[in-house]
Amino acid sequence: MQASISQPESTCQLHFIGFWPDYEQAFFQVAQAQSTQSTQSTQADPLALQVFNPLAKTRQLPSFAKWPRLLRNLFHKRLIADYIQAHPQALIVAHEHRLILEVLLAKFPQLKAQVLMRNPLNPNTKTKHLIQSLQALDYTIWSFDLADCAKYGFKFYRQFIEQLPEVSSQAPQYDFAFVGRNKGRETILQALETELKAQGYSVLFDIRSDQAKGIKANVSYLAYLQAYLSARCMIDVTQTGQVGLTLRPLEAMTYQRKLLTNNALIQQEAFYHPANVFMFDENLDLSGLKAFMQQPYSPIAADTQALYSLASLTKVLRT
Numbered sequence: 001m002q003a004s005i006s007q008p009e010s011t012c013q014l015h016f017i018g019f020w021p022d023y024e025q026a027f028f029q030v031a032q033a034q035s036t037q038s039t040q041s042t043q044a045d046p047l048a049l050q051v052f053n054p055l056a057k058t059r060q061l062p063s064f065a066k067w068p069r070l071l072r073n074l075f076h077k078r079l080i081a082d083y084i085q086a087h088p089q090a091l092i093v094a095h096e097h098r099l100i101l102e103v104l105l106a107k108f109p110q111l112k113a114q115v116l117m118r119n120p121l122n123p124n125t126k127t128k129h130l131i132q133s134l135q136a137l138d139y140t141i142w143s144f145d146l147a148d149c150a151k152y153g154f155k156f157y158r159q160f161i162e163q164l165p166e167v168s169s170q171a172p173q174y175d176f177a178f179v180g181r182n183k184g185r186e187t188i189l190q191a192l193e194t195e196l197k198a199q200g201y202s203v204l205f206d207i208r209s210d211q212a213k214g215i216k217a218n219v220s221y222l223a224y225l226q227a228y229l230s231a232r233c234m235i236d237v238t239q240t241g242q243v244g245l246t247l248r249p250l251e252a253m254t255y256q257r258k259l260l261t262n263n264a265l266i267q268q269e270a271f272y273h274p275a276n277v278f279m280f281d282e283n284l285d286l287s288g289l290k291a292f293m294q295q296p297y298s299p300i301a302a303d304t305q306a307l308y309s310l311a312s313l314t315k316v317l318r319t
Contacts, residue, residue: 018095
């Protein structure tokens, strides 16, 4: 049965619904806290942002993890539908998780909500069909991946980040660092590690298996950041087919670290500065790296950094 829900007004709150990973949950919390402080001190309008993560509910159920997957999925779907139904005037912004898309398609075809793609669209999954079905119902699909925007008619948004107050400045222990999953990048990362060591640089490479589970696969976002920021220069390597920014370039900008990357699109970004970003290609040509590392970091203006904030994203989503 399709749920009845009235259409939102542009002045309503944005409600972000998703199975958000810890780093995105942290960004939301920082933005909400900053908005509250700004409102109290200047009487400015609040960010008007609410976040719903079904996992926050089900993690409170002691035996939930032991439920059969089908029952867990059905329960999550019910939580999502109940939340949307309880906020009839909200501007809904949904994560592209399959369960959320299925709820929107089955119960809220007239909602005309917005879907925020947080990954490039994999054409070999059910998500593609669900996304295109929602597009046909006048849902707005947003992507940070320019190739997906061109191929599927998505609207483009900038990647977003918020600085975590828990991450204090720390003296670098290494020259270069990479922390993250393999995702088909191990060969080039190993080649980079070999070359950087050969040039006399100290490095930290923590490449996690895509098949590993638990602590061997993931670390908390705070621990990840602290490891990355232990180096003067962060390494960013694109995945095959990626045409958009990962968070690493934004983390480098936010925490004033240099960046070594093969993502040529960074040169088109507002925060790009040749003193801060060193480009390499498939030949791993690192000539000029010594001079680059000897140059001081060039701070990025606050108004430029603000383009990549949640406040900036919410303005885009309201247009």
